[in-house]
Amino acid sequence: MDLSFSTANARYVFGLLDRVSIDNLPFTVSMETEVGYVMRRDDTTGLCQQFSHEDLARLGQEGRIRVERDYFDPLAACKRLARSETSVSALSDRPLRRLTKRDLYCQVALEMHNEQLLTFTDASIKANKVELLGRVLERAPVDAPEPGPDGKILKCENFAKPPSPRTLRRWLAELNKFGLMGHIDSVSDRGNRRSRLTAAESSLMMAIARKYMSQDKPTIKELFEEMHLEFEAKNKELVEAGKPAMKIPNRETFRLAVRSLDPFQVELKRNGIDAARKKFRPVTTGVIATRPLERVEIDECTFDAQTLLQSTDIYGLFTEEEKQFMGIQFEEYRDPKTGKIKKRKAARWTLTAAICCATRCIVGMVLSRAPNSEAAVQLLQMIVTNKGAWSDAVGSHTPWDMHGTPELIVFDGGSAFKSLRFRMAAEDLGIAWEMAMNGVPENRGAIERFFGTCSGDLASRLSGHTFRGILQKGDSDPEKRAALNLDDLTFALIRWVVEIYHNTPHGGLDDETPVQAWRRLNKVYGVTPPPDSEMMRLCFGHERDYRLDKTGITVLGLRYQSEVIQNHLRRTDVKPVKVRWHPKDIGAISVKIGEAWFNVPALDTSLKGVPAQTWLTAVRHVRNGAPKSNRLNNAAVRAAILAIKDRNEKAMARAGLNLEDWSEERFMREEKNLLAGVEFYEPKAPTKAKGTLGQELPPEDDGSDDIDGRMDAQPRGADQTTTPAASSITFEEE
Numbered sequence: 028m029d030l031s032f033s034t035a036n037a038r039y040v041f042g043l044l045d046r047v048s049i050d051n052l053p054f055t056v057s058m059e060t061e062v063g064y065v066m067r068r069d070d071t072t073g074l075c076q077q078f079s080h081e082d083l084a085r086l087g088q089e090g091r092i093r094v095e096r097d098y099f100d101p102l103a104a105c106k107r108l109a110r111s112e113t114s115v116s117a118l119s120d121r122p123l124r125r126l127t128k129r130d131l132y133c134q135v136a137l138e139m140h141n142e143q144l145l146t147f148t149d150a151s152i153k154a155n156k157v158e159l160l161g162r163v164l165e166r167a168p169v170d171a172p173e174p175g176p177d178g179k180i181l182k183c184e185n186f187a188k189p190p191s192p193r194t195l196r197r198w199l200a201e202l203n204k205f206g207l208m209g210h211i212d213s214v215s216d217r218g219n220r221r222s223r224l225t226a227a228e229s230s231l232m233m234a235i236a237r238k239y240m241s242q243d244k245p246t247i248k249e250l251f252e253e254m255h256l257e258f259e260a261k262n263k264e265l266v267e268a269g270k271p272a273m274k275i276p277n278r279e280t281f282r283l284a285v286r287s288l289d290p291f292q293v294e295l296k297r298n299g300i301d302a303a304r305k306k307f308r309p310v311t312t313g314v315i316a317t318r319p320l321e322r323v324e325i326d327e328c329t330f331d332a333q334t335l336l337q338s339t340d341i342y343g344l345f346t347e348e349e350k351q352f353m354g355i356q357f358e359e360y361r362d363p364k365t366g367k368i369k370k371r372k373a374a375r376w377t378l379t380a381a382i383c384c385a386t387r388c389i390v391g392m393v394l395s396r397a398p399n400s401e402a403a404v405q406l407l408q409m410i411v412t413n414k415g416a417w418s419d420a421v422g423s424h425t426p427w428d429m430h431g432t433p434e435l436i437v438f439d440g441g442s443a444f445k446s447l448r449f450r451m452a453a454e455d456l457g458i459a460w461e462m463a464m465n466g467v468p469e470n471r472g473a474i475e476r477f478f479g480t481c482s483g484d485l486a487s488r489l490s491g492h493t494f495r496g497i498l499q500k501g502d503s504d505p506e507k508r509a510a511l512n513l514d515d516l517t518f519a520l521i522r523w524v525v526e527i528y529h530n531t532p533h534g535g536l537d538d539e540t541p542v543q544a545w546r547r548l549n550k551v552y553g554v555t556p557p558p559d560s561e562m563m564r565l566c567f568g569h570e571r572d573y574r575l576d577k578t579g580i581t582v583l584g585l586r587y588q589s590e591v592i593q594n595h596l597r598r599t600d601v602k603p604v605k606v607r608w609h610p611k612d613i614g615a616i617s618v619k620i621g622e623a624w625f626n627v628p629a630l631d632t633s634l635k636g637v638p639a640q641t642w643l644t645a646v647r648h649v650r651n652g653a654p655k656s657n658r659l660n661n662a663a664v665r666a667a668i669l670a671i672k673d674r675n676e677k678a679m680a681r682a683g684l685n686l687e688d689w690s691e692e693r694f695m696r697e698e699k700n701l702l703a704g705v706e707f708y709e710p711k712a713p714t715k716a717k718g719t720l721g722q723e724l725p726p727e728d729d730g731s732d733d734i735d736g737r738m739d740a741q742p743r744g745a746d747q748t749t750t751p752a753a754s755s756i757t758f759e760e761e
Contacts, residue, residue: 037084039092046098049078050091055099115207122215124172124184129198129210131186135162136195147199152192160189183214224280228273231257236284240296251281308469316385318552319545323390323433324474325406327379327398327441330516376516378481379406379443381436384473386544387533388429389524394517400446407436407452408567408611411557421518423525429545431554433458440465452566456558473535477528485523560609561626564617568607575601580618580627582608583639584646587616589627595620610639 041047047054047066054066054076063079078086086092097103118126136152136159139145145155152159167186174180182188190198201209222229235254239245255275262272276284295303316322379402381391391409395402411432418427436458438444445462453460463470532538539547558566573580575596579588592604607617607624614635615628629635634642 037087038080039083039087041094042096044097044099044103046095048093048095049086051093115211118211121173121184122211124168125212125214126207126210127168128184128186129212130202130207131163131166132159132190132195133198133202133210135159135166136199138162147192147196149192152195156189160187163189181214183212224274224276228276231261231273232276232281232284236281236288239285240288240293242297244297247282247285250285251278254281304467304469314384314472316383317548318434319385319388319429319548319554320383320390320410320431320433321435322384323381323410323436324384324471325379325381325391325403325436325438325444326471326474326478327377327402327443328478330376330378330394376513377402378478378520379403380474380477381406381410382474382477383429383433383545385548386429387473387477387536387541388529388545389477389541390429390433392520392524394513394520398441398443400443400448403443403446403449404452404567407449407456408563411456411563413557417521418525421522421525423522425525425529425542427521427525427529430557432456432557434555435459435461437461437463437471439463439471455562455566476535480528481523484527485519560612560615561617561624564607564609564612564615565624568609568617570605570607572603573606574603579630580604580606580616582606582616583613583642585613585634585642586630587618587627588630589618589625591620591625592618592627608639612636613639613642 041056041059041064043056045056046069047056049066053069055069057065057067057075059065060077063077063083065075065077068074068076083092115126136145136147139155139159139162140147144158145151163186172180172184189195198210203209224232232254235250235257238250238253239247258273258275262275265272291303291307294306314322376394376396377398379393379395379398380389382388383390391406391414393402393406393409411430413430414427418425436453438460440462443449450460468475529542530540532540533544536544557563571582573582575592577593577596579586579592581587595604605619607619612635613629614632614637615626617624618627619625
């Protein structure tokens with residue numbers, strides 16, 4: 028049943044002497060109009076504000092109005108001055124028991140007075156003492172009062188102890204003058220609360236006590252002994268001067284003096300600002316995100332596991348230089364003890380990750396040997412990309428399809444995220460970015476919590492776990508225990524995130540799993556779609572200068588041609604143009620002519636969606652089949668690309684999680700060493716011979732690659748297997 032309440036007929040009234048607080052902002056009633064009230068701020072500004080009856084009814088229904096009747100009445104001001112402003116309903120424990128006793132005796136006395144059994148004279152009260160006490164005990168609480176510090180029950184809390192006639196008359200007068208507020212006593216203010224130490228003694232003691240706030244972290248016992256010596260030395264001087272000696276505080280007094288220091292200052296001075304902020308920073312609801320990708324937090328950390336710097340699968344197809352750039356090759360270093368050159372066989376990787384704060388889903392991960400801007404840019408690209416290929420590569424049963432254009436990304440002040448390339452890519456995609464304060468991980472609590480979960484749940488399961496600190500590691504040597512290579516690490520990382528983390532109930536989601544939260548919120552709000560292929564090239568591609576000619580533009584041995592660049596070539600002087608190409612898709616490039624960018628496709632349409640690394644690997648293997656030839660058959664290269672996709676598709680997908688290096692240095696090296704002087708050609712199709720039966724085969728080029736004989740070309744030094752068909756090409760690891 029849907030219940031709704033109307034406020035159209037509600038009408039509130041206020042007195043001219045009332046104080047009205049709306050949302051904790053005090054007002055005085057200035058005047059009443061036909062539509063509402065005009066109220067003046069109860070401060071030095073004197074600003075007026077009008078509230079209609081409808082607004083007041085709505086605010087009252089929401090519990091946002093507080094009325095203090097006759098607050099500005101002189102008599103009420105006198106009462107507030109004479110009595111505490113403590114709310115009677117807020118009393119508890121012993122103060123409430125004392126108020127209850129006073130009020131109960133007053134009510135019974137008034138009741139007997141109305142029955143004409145009691146007058147308020149000393150003789151009448153003493154004569155009816157037994158009747159008064161009996162009626163009070165019948166209504167008194169049954170629980171026993173708490174004993175005082177000396178173990179005795181206070182008379183003011185014991186209902187069996189009636190007051191004297193004079194005290195009863197005083198209670199009745201206070202009730203008549205102040206109401207129930209008159210029964211609030213000042214018992215809690217009794218006693219001498221001043222220090223028994225003189226000003227000189229207290230000053231000397233506090234000077235030693237403040238030494239507790241030090242990074243040396245002295246104990247109270249050590250400081251008490253130091254204080255004792257200071258007092259003895261001071262007393263010796265006073266006695267020699269003929270003055271009385273000072274009293275030395277005992278250990279409990281000194282301990283209370285130390286505990287009276289500001290707790291925040293104590294934690295700050297002894298353990299540092301980070302420990303003090305962590306201990307005293309208030310915990311609230313944190314950043315609230317309601318839509319998927321509304322807020323994405325990114326950060327980087329060193330993965331807590333040593334991994335072998337050797338790999339198999341698709342990495343076996345890479346050259347030694349490519350392995351070195353990817354960081355999967357043994358590292359040479361000089362032993363500080365012996366001075367000899369050794370090879371480091373295991374190392375730790377840097378994990379750069381992104382998390383959606385609304386759903387706690389991981390929307391991007393990149394592994395690199397060290398933090399850098401390219402890893403940050405590749406992470407941003409992974410956020411806007413459907414990651415189904417990664418989950419399929421590890422055999423995951425849960426899809427990893429969380430992608431889209433974020434609304435806001437939050438990162439710390441690391442150099443990778445502050446780089447101009449990263450911020451320009453975010454700006455082009457229309458993503459707002461926010462740089463959180465360094466050293467305050469609470470500002471990025473979601474991603475920091477994920478790293479903690481990853482270290483505790485995933486890294487602890489892997490061989491070569493480095494643990495979180497020296498104490499936890501003990502005598503363990505993670506580098507000697509390392510048994511996983513990069514393939515194993517990427518497999519375990521993707522499988523753990525997609526299958527375990529995304530399907531585990533999350534406390535921050537009210538025990539809902541991240542996958543369920545994404546599905547639910549995505550149906551309600553949806554996400555901004557990712558950029559198109561041309562925008563992906565402009566944002567995440569690499570830019571180089573090329574000179575146009577009649578063959579178009581050649582990038583990594585591939586020719587790109589279009590009518591737009593040919594018109595530009597015919598009508599203007601030949602000048603270098605800026606070209607943007609994307610390592611994940613070499614099927615097209617973007618060329619800047621004037622102030623506009625134009626899409627230029629490759630002449631070989633089969634290369635759409637083919638990564639640059641797959642193209643170079645295919646060219647290398649086909650060229651290894653004919654090392655002395657400078658002409659390569661495009662058909663053989665396309666067959667090699669298909670073979671790589673068929674046999675190494677899963678390994679290539681896992682390799683996409685690692686940082687790819689496409690620096691200018693590597694680009695120039697590939698074009699110089701692999702593609703220099705290489706010419707690609709298309710094989711001629713058989714033609715019909717005139718006046719004869721059958722077809723005439725074109726003459727075989729001396730430098731061409733025989734598709735039937737050389738399609739199974741292996742890297743030099745590998746075992747070769749001859750296969751008759753291009754579709755059965757196999758590659759062996761070096």
